[in-house]
Amino acid sequence: MTQRTPSPMDLALAEAEAAAARGEVPVGAVLVDGASGAILARAGNRTEALDDPTAHAEMLAIRAAARQAGAPRLAGCDLYVTLEPCPMCAQAISFARIRRLYYGAEDPKGGGVHHGPRIFDQPSCHHRPEVYDGIGAGPAAQLLQDFFRERR
Amino acid sequence: MTQRTPSPMDLALAEAEAAAARGEVPVGAVLVDGASGAILARAGNRTEALDDPTAHAEMLAIRAAARQAGAPRLAGCDLYVTLEPCPMCAQAISFARIRRLYYGAEDPKGGGVHHGPRIFDQPSCHHRPEVYDGIGAGPAAQLLQDFFRERR
Numbered sequence: 001m002t003q004r005t006p007s008p009m010d011l012a013l014a015e016a017e018a019a020a021a022r023g024e025v026p027v028g029a030v031l032v033d034g035a036s037g038a039i040l041a042r043a044g045n046r047t048e049a050l051d052d053p054t055a056h057a058e059m060l061a062i063r064a065a066a067r068q069a070g071a072p073r074l075a076g077c078d079l080y081v082t083l084e085p086c087p088m089c090a091q092a093i094s095f096a097r098i099r100r101l102y103y104g105a106e107d108p109k110g111g112g113v114h115h116g117p118r119i120f121d122q123p124s125c126h127h128r129p130e131v132y133d134g135i136g137a138g139p140a141a142q143l144l145q146d147f148f149r150e151r152r
Numbered sequence: 153m154t155q156r157t158p159s160p161m162d163l164a165l166a167e168a169e170a171a172a173a174r175g176e177v178p179v180g181a182v183l184v185d186g187a188s189g190a191i192l193a194r195a196g197n198r199t200e201a202l203d204d205p206t207a208h209a210e211m212l213a214i215r216a217a218a219r220q221a222g223a224p225r226l227a228g229c230d231l232y233v234t235l236e237p238c239p240m241c242a243q244a245i246s247f248a249r250i251r252r253l254y255y256g257a258e259d260p261k262g263g264g265v266h267h268g269p270r271i272f273d274q275p276s277c278h279h280r281p282e283v284y285d286g287i288g289a290g291p292a293a294q295l296l297q298d299f300f301r302e303r304r
Contacts, residue, residue, distance in 0.1 A: 052215050053224040053247040054206065063204050072205040087271055088243035091264070095205040095240065109276055112243070116276040117269030119239055124261055124268040 008032050008080040009102065009136040011042055015057060016082045016143050019044030026143040029057035029081045031065045031074070034099050040077060041065040057081065058089040062096050073097045082140035084133070087112030090119035094127045101129045104140030160184050160232040161254065161288040163194055167209060168234045168295050171196030178295040181209035181233045183217045183226070186251050192229060193217040209233065210241040214248050225249040234292035236285070239264030242271035246279045253281045256292030 006014070008030045015028025024045040031041040043060035047053055058081055066072050078100040079093060084107040091112075093101060103113070112119045113131060120128040158166070160182045167180025176197045183193040195212035199205055210233055218224050230252040231245060236259040243264075245253055255265070264271045265283060272280040 047224045051218050051222055051224050053218060053226075054211055054215060054244050055224075059206055063206060066203050066205060070203050072199045072203050072207075074205075086243060087264075087269065087274075088240045088247065091238060091240035091243070092206050111276075112239075112269075116274050117239065117264075117271060119269060122239075122268050124263075 008039065008078075009082070009104065011039065012057075012080045012082050012104075013136055013139055013143070015042055015044035016140065019046070019057070020143060020147050022046075022049060024048055026147050027057045027081065027083045029061040029079060031061045031098075032078045032080065034076045034078045040068065040074075054088065056086065056089050058085050059092055062092055062098075066096065075099065078102065079129075080135075082136065083107050083144065084111035084113050084115065086110050087117050087119055091125075093129060094120065094125050097127050098129045100132065102132045102135050104134070104136040105144065106133065106137070160191065160230075161234070161256065163191065164209075164232045164234050164256075165288055165291055165295070167194055167196035168292065171198070171209070172295060172299050174198075174201060176200055178299050179209045179233065179235045181213040181231060183213045183250075184230045184232065186228045186230045192220065192226075206240065208238065208241050210237050211244055214244055214250075218248065227251065230254065231281075232287075234288065235259050235296065236263035236265050236267065238262050239269050239271055243277075245281060246272065246277055249279050250281045252284065254284045254287050256286070256288040257296065258285065258289070 012028040016026040020026035041061040041064035082104040164180040168178040172178035193213040193216035234256040
């Protein structure tokens with residue numbers, strides 16, 4: 001029996017599942033070196049655990065990778081996220097000069113890429129990543145639905 | 153000779169000056185308990201020093217105060233910033249449930265409150281702080297002008 005190597009989005013989904021298990025909104029993110037495919041950082045949402053309203057999965061992954069890189073910019077890196085990033089994370093993705101953004105489920109209520117302020121379409125946005133959506137959208141949305149159903 | 157107690161915006165300007173002295177874009181922020189007036193956190197921009205594209209003054213102040221409070225929300229707290237917050241920081245201010253935002257200089261190119269995506273005016277923005285602008289705008293803008301003139 002052969003096992004395929006998990007894709008970056010598989011790993012991001014695993015981070016989202018781990019976040020749900022901790023009682024956090026289940027969103028996961030993985031940062032990859034675009035050239036080598038090496039995983040640079042992976043994180044799940046930790047706003048409650050860290051008492052930090054900015055501790056979204058994307059922010060934690062970007063901060064960890066930038067710290068490792070020794071630079072506040074991550075040109076040539078690609079970010080995989082299970083959910084459409086919010087406006088805060090979208091702007092951070094732009095600041096970090098992320099090359100490509102791959103995300104799973106759409107977030108019509110809280111998203112900031114294809115919804116709401118559409119951060120990358122603002123004239124004041126200096127760096128716009130290539131955006132690919134819908135990858136792993138089914139399981140990513142299911143995780144969120146299950147999480148919020150249990151909380152109601 | 154009497155000395156007046158420095159206002160929160162005076163302290164934010166001092167943080168901006170200290171940031172400039174470190175070679176960082178000179179923006180400073182101070183978080184205050186709205187009821188007691190106590191200073192909860194103060195910070196200047198540290199994106200270069202920390203290798204962190206998210207380390208804007210507002211983000212560092214919010215994160216420090218939330219960590220101290222032991223909660224990811226800072227209801228009843230007011231934020232003083234020398235410059236109009238960018239979209240990332242504006243969204244973080246909303247997530248943190250900041251009561252009032254006082255800011256100094258306008259930022260037509262990078263601001264996200266009265267410019268660009270106008271984060272608090274988005275229908276998807278669940279918490280909108282009261283916003284007061286123009287406080288200490290002169291010295292805040294001068295610091296930024298001097299900083300960027302020297303870099304050119």
